[in-house]
Amino acid sequence: MFQKIVLSCLLLFFPISHISNTNREDNSVLSSLPVSELAAGEQLYEEMGLAGTVNFIAFRQAVAGYNRIQGKKKPILTLIDFSKPSTEKRLYVFDIDKKELLYSSVVSHGKNSGDNYATSFSNQTGSYKSSLGFYLTENTYQGKNGYSLILNGLEKGINDKAKERAIVVHGAAYADPSVIASGRLGRSFGCPALPQTLTKPIINTIKDGSVMFIYANNANYLAQSNFLKTTTRSNSSNL
Template sequence: MVRLRALWDITKTAAARVHLVSCLAAALFTAGCQLRAEEAQTPAKKLVSAAAPLTPAATPAAPATTAPLPDSLRLTPVPALAAVPDTLHQAIQQLHAALGPAAAALRPEVLEQACVGYLTLHPTGRIERAGLLAVADMDLPNTTERLWVIDLKNAQVLHRSLVAHGEGSGHLRARRFSNQESSACTSLGFYRTAGTYDGIHGYSRRIEGLDKGQNANAFDRYVVLHAADYASPKYVQQYGHLGYSRGCPALPPEQFKDIIATLRVGSMLLVSGPGLASRWLDGGAAGRRFLQRGWR
């Protein structure tokens, strides 16, 4: 009997130990699940900070300096010209359509500015070359071909190219314009092409500003058509934008000779951009001239 009782006590003790071990195992398993669940919900940065001290290689880098945002590519709306008769307005629309894909990026409102200026200026004798105009839309990014030379009579784009603006005028787009000598800015307005010469930029063509207060100092500032390496497609591919002039509408080396030759003495050039105001944007006078002579 004593032996049976002793055996029973031993059995109870063993069972208790087994139960205790089972409870401990269950507790550890539960704690382990909770720990893993917490790790899954904790940001990595927090887990690292709770660990051993960081080695230099694991130290978080200092916040990077925020890079300046590029100029907005949203173009400035071009105000409608007053007093342009429907006949002329429709003729300009037809011209734009006839110019085809080469003029797809030329905004119709900017083409209308150029055409109205041409029709107003030509009868005054300030420009002598009939049926030809050049227009640069400096509101477009300088990574686009934003200069067009147009044959009005044959509705043809003769040249389309990149063109640089002055370093004082902005980055991707020209936003500031000035007629001042030391501004290094592009000047808006209508120009008459003058003679050629060989200068520091090689073969160049001088231009005369026809808008008092906006570009009348261009000739004295030596704002000219010339070639520049920073106005080339290769420069855009390398730097993501064109370089900058001191105010000249600088041209790609591959195209400048042909463009300068086409825009011989007495041709009209419009440099358009936000804030353009000109006495030559006379819709009524342009309409009357168009009815009399068309594009001649």
């Protein structure tokens, strides 16, 4: 009860437009995360001036998970917001320490996740779908799609087969904004594919131990994700 009262007081300091974005799925996160973690995400959103650019709910969840992942090696957070269509910028790279938005870009989703919107997700090999949740970035390599970045999926049963599925960050001609004239961005086999002009600078910024969070307004994900529950703080410290 005390936490709910404190949370209500804290929310008074934030514009009502942010509160109106809250949905039922995010309410479950509100009830499980400590007030201090919620307040930290809300304050950072304000200080970075992200209103009107970045989805408040997606950002708050991303920051909550970012703060719980102890294995990260740099203060960089990438948010991919699949509640937005592929025709809009929905990948954001933040420097959390400097409180800066470094990059924003369109990004492709898996061909079987949906048409213009990504609405279906999978952890299964051969599904050609995107996977939600938290990742740590690893090393780069030169592959069939050029300069690419390995992703380590941190959530069992949700995205932990990312390496097995070869889900990586890479550039692609079908992810260029010019393709949007056809009605949507091109789609991948499940990888978050970037415009080729932004591939190298974004990968070089986020490689080697930064956090990535792929978000969607998805109740099933929230019910399973350990990073958005208070009961898993001790478990996440081992990552």
